[in-house]
Amino acid sequence: MDDVNPVPLTFRFIAALALMVLLVPVLIVVLAGLNSGEYLTFPPEGFSLRWVENFFTSPTFLPAFKLSFGLALATTLISTVLGTLASIFLTRSASKAREFLRGLFFLPVVLPGVVLGLALYVFFIWTDVGLARSLAGLIIGHVLVTMPFVIATVTASLVDLDLSVEEAARSLGATPLQAFWKVTLPLITPGISAGSIFAFIVSFGQFELTLFLATPDLQTLPLAIYSSLRYAFEPTAAAAGIFAICLVTVSTLISTRLSNLKKLLSRR
């Protein structure tokens, strides 16, 4: 028996094309990183792990990778907590300021990173509280650009949440805080984890904003790749790219697996 395929052939063709456009550059980076030649060229002259090794021994790339990883972790943590709190306010409050605040929270996504970076830089210098050119300032910048992603996903799950389960918890004797921890939070966890993955990936790859806030001794991976390509056209940059791609892929896989696992466990 033939199944009628609901997706027209044209659509499938377009989808395949789009997927190719998205994935081919990734493939090129990976292949370029495994190049055995002296320069970043494509197609590679032969395959070797020399640039991968170079990544580990390079005085800039490995520290930059570690910094980006740590920065993304810290950003994700702060962004997830603040973003979740903001979402609760945005969905629950009857305040008139709500729409204004929603706009404000999403502004960093709309504004060009360069504008935001410059604005933050000037603001940090002007306030002169030691945030300019510091790790703390960098984290603040990254939280600003990643939080909208958390807010978007968490808001979506809060809107879907049936308020009567919270009310049921309250009338069974739970304080507002207990109802939140025992009922609301577990139910919006999928939204929160999706938001935190976004935050991590966005922070790890953040470039324009970081350009303004980083210092020579605070080089994130995107910045390190950029400067290495400017001054030496080395395949190490591509090798670093391989690691960045791996990290993002692995973190995405782990978190989806984790949230799926939770679902599977509760389904029994």
Add this chain to the structure above:
Amino acid sequence: MSDIRLEQLTKSYGDSVAVDSVSLQIREGEFYALLGPSGCGKSTTLRMVAGFVKPTAGRIVVDGQNLTPLPPEKRDIGIVFQNYAIFPHMSVADNIAFGLKLRKKSRSEIDTAVRAALEQVGLTGFEDRFQRNLSGGQQQRVALARVLVTEPRILLLDEPLSALDKTLREEMKFWIKNLQQKLGITTIYVTHDQDEALTMSDRIGVMRAGQIEQSGTPQQIYEEPGTLFVTSFIGQSNILDVKCLEVKEHKATIELGGQVLQASTHHLIGKGTGAKLVIRPENVLMGQEAEAQGVPLLAATVLDETYQGAMLRYRLEVAGQEIVAERQNQFHLEKWDPGAVVRIGWTERRARVLPEDGAGSSSG
């Protein structure tokens, strides 16, 4: 077990009044239904009692204690929602244990209570199930068990049957009523379904536009409706335009199509003013039945007849107005064809005179 009193409970949102000075006293162990169309304020009233909505004015008093300033978790009032609100991330056992855990009961106490509650609602063996593996009726039983296990002072039921299919609804109606009687728990039941209210309640409060129009036993509500709204909301009624000649000691003398008739009333209606005569289709007597009762008779023309199995439904015209009569479909009773002229009548007790909507005052 507790009694509950609502004192001029009011809730307004800006200019619109959702609940308008509702006063109500519900006895210990009583099953009280708030019945009304959507938007009449019955749910808002219930949510104020539960503590989810803060009243604009008035008080909620349980066992002499003013609950109005207390948050829901301090009220000891259980509520079952229309959609049951089972916690989807917890098993049935954890759902039921939820309130007990918050009350810091010991593990063994909780286990015993959960088992007993499941047995009570007939769901033994469902401990490890989750919401998505439960039918609507089962979810409702879990929701009830979850509430009852905490031994609340008052039980609130918010349209608990409206999400179920018809057969199950009939079954649950009696099941809930039985459970309520067995436990003797004071219950407020919100519904828009008159059948549920009539069959389950000890008393019914019919609500309209934020106010209780009439409060009484199902029999009083059905047989002695106090207003035209209650009349038309509960069951079917013929509402005829009549002229009121005199009202004396709950008896009204009226005129319909030149015929002077008697009917009962609880209202003071001015002489010579227009009024409404309200009579249920099953109380309209026809032919020999009417004559045998010795009541004043009116000539009516049969417009049509509808066959309803056990009942025959006649649409009649009397004095230029339409009136519906329902007769039992039994072989020995008279039947009429459309166009036939038939004498109809009713006993004084079964016909009620009400003032035109908004006019007149009740004399109790």
